[in-house]
Amino acid sequence: METHQNDDVLNVTIDAEIYPEVVLLKCLYWYTNNFEVEIGKLNNLQYKITLKALHQTETLDWDNIVLKLKQDLIDFKLRQFITNETQTIRELIIAKAFAYYDHEKDPISEISDPVGFSPQSIKV
């Protein structure tokens, strides 16, 4: 990861193989309170991100911001890893949670029964 900064702009070059777009988006979303964030592709292997300070402050502590950014990228990469790996099991838990819903009463339907088809008579 390469970083360059001047006054109120920080440019970062990021390895696209390590940090896919989804990780960059989720991570940099949290920087949009203080920065104008731009994400672009430098080439197939690298992203270029630009953080431009939204507010004029006397001094921007770029060292700390870069440190935090590096840490956040790792955190969001980890989160994404867990999300991807556990997606199926998560969906299964939620599906099972609501599949067991006990209907106390038969569903009430306004469908009429002109040909002897009654939704109430269907055994579930």
Add this chain to the structure above:
Amino acid sequence: MIPTSAITNMQSRKFKEVEHYQSPSRDYFLLPFKFHRISVEKEVIVNEVGDFLVVPTGTTTRIVAGEINSGSVSDQELYADLIANFFISESALPDLIEVLATRYRTKKSFLDYFTSLHIFVMSLRCEHTCHYCQVSRVTSDKNKYDMSRLHIEAGIRLMMKSPNPHVTMEFQGGEALLAFENIVYAVEKAKIEAEKYEKKITYVVCTNLALLTDEMLLYFHENKMLISTSLDGPSFIHNKNRHKPNASSHQLAVEGIKRCREILGSEHVSALVTTTTLSLEYPEEIVDEYVALAFRNIFLRPISPYGFATRNKDRNKYEAEKFLEFYKKALGRIIQYNMDGYFIREDYASIILKKLLTPFPVGYVDLQSPAGLVNNVIVFNYDGAVYASDEARMLAEMNDFTFKLGTLGENTYEEIFYGNKVAALSEVMTNESLPGCSECAFQAYCGVDPVFNHATQGDLIGHRPTSSFCQRNMEIIRYLIALMDKDKKIEKIFRSWITGKS
């Protein structure tokens, strides 16, 4: 809380090579969980059903990298905790997946019965002239500003249609007691209908107590009604916040609380603090006042950002940070009282703690996903308009009718509760699917409030990095977890708040 493992093996967050993440070979499988740093040394991991573990920083990296070794002495306890609490599993499909699914369902069981709280705004009139009040009017024009009996009846009819067998009918104002006759009318009507529809109704009157008479008290007693009043702290804060021409609002409230306790019993009277810019300077004094008045609970909530309040910038627009500073100081004082043997709990913390420490959901409108509007609460305004929440009707006072769902007597139950507006709202009512929240470890303890997003940020989805709702909740949740982790005595006190046992 799930026991925290004593792990001393600190891990650094040094950047690691791509292979480190790409193909970890593990002896276990990951289950869905999220993490959040709570301090330099600690992070909290939270599973899909809201169980949490406080672990040393770097533990999530180690879990994902497959470095937790059940055979190593230093990892044994952590490994067991991670297995027992559904963070990892030894098989791809955990044997106890049914248990997890049932736990998930229990967490969302507040949805089972649909709307419970029905707010009837009986009158917009009020005899106070509070500077932060969003909605009330000092007027004697009953016809214009009181709810008509036709609207009361229509509201009760809708309430009876709620699938919920136990509903709450809450009378609000302005000052609700200015319309006492209509409250009696509404309760009597509701009693008859409740019998027909086999519903249990809890009645709540929200009042500043200034107009309370013995006749009213008797009626409340006969009908087991609850009183919810406002007490902003000692008189110099309360009277400044709540101006009543030629009288001390504080004195009237304190006397009213005493009379209510005598006739109705202490458990039938509760008070709420509204924090204004002035209150923020006096966290300890506010807590002391509640203790002096023998309260066993205190609800510290920030002033609503809507209505007249947003326009009164100097007095009311304060930063979330200032509120948090106030909140932490007040909480510290409350904890100290408990340590000294006086049981008093803070209600906002208790709601979050119940979510943290028990498998059960809490039916609190502001802290649930899907959101509480419509699912839990509906508001019938004095003029017959139906709103999705109390804040939604306050917005309407500023001519913003985004959350108006219909009109009493004109729209059917289906049109109001299952109409296009509610369908559109439901798209933005789950924090599991909102930007920022979707990755947040505190999702299970927090909530979602599209009305707040709309009022403060101009769109229903909202922008978490600049949302004071997010800033406030994220920090309060983090702070509560950190406090419990730091001091087991505090954890014991917090547990007593949710069990009610000191």
